[in-house]
Amino acid sequence: MAHAIKFHPGMSLLEQFAEGCLSADVALAVAAHIDLCPHCQQLHNDVTADLASQVLLQPVKADNTDWNAMLSNIVANTDMSQQDKPQAERPQQLIEVSQRQFELPRALRRLGANHGKWLHLGGIATAKLPTGNDHHVSLLYISKDTEVPQHTHLGLEMTLVLAGKIVDENGEYHAGDLLINSPDDTHTPRTMADEDCLCLSVLSAPLHFKKGLTRLLNPLQQFFY
Ligand SMILES: [Zn+2]
DSSP, rough: OOOOOOOOOOHHHHHHHHHHHHHHHHHHHHHHHHOOHHHHHHHHHHHHHHHHHHHHHHHHOOSSSSHHHHHHHHHHHGGGGGGGSSSSSSSOEEEEETTTTEEEEGGGGHHHTTOOOEEEEETEEEEEOOOOSSSEEEEEEOOOOBBBOOOOEEEEEEEEEEEEEEEEEEEEEEEEEEEEOOOOBOOOOOOTTOOEEEEEEESSSSSOOOOOOOOHHHHHHHHHH
């Protein structure tokens, strides 16, 4: 990878991930980041080992049902390949959009095989990933030299750059970088003239576009959510 990853989930999210207490969609973004980020792979292994040793240090109770449940929970979370087990479909390693092919991180390959139809709007394309959970999870493709209109967030927005580069008012994000935006953040993500971009997008509520006519922005809101 040409650029070092600068934007990570943070220790608290990694711990919650290891404990299995994140919602499945947020966990998906964290798992995909870990696939791409050696630094967080190491942290994840450390956190998981810590959790396991905490469990092992606890005295075994007469009724050790809880202990077994906790242990199997940790084991299930440690083995991330577990999440990639093919169900009906074979996992999909490559994804094609706008005559471009991208490799998906391991954590996204099973869902990637079942992605929804690509919807195109200007230089932007989205395809839903069928997680069946509360959040809206999609792949987001942005062609070269294209801007996503300025928006704020009605909920949490997680964007994991899978390939290429995007920039916004706050910085520059390369493959592996995870952006987490809350309702207070306003930004205008765009690609540069020389490079397109594929992202994973996890939204807990629709984007809220700030500029232009409401009647034009409403369809835009639906497009992204
Ligand atoms: Zn990381």
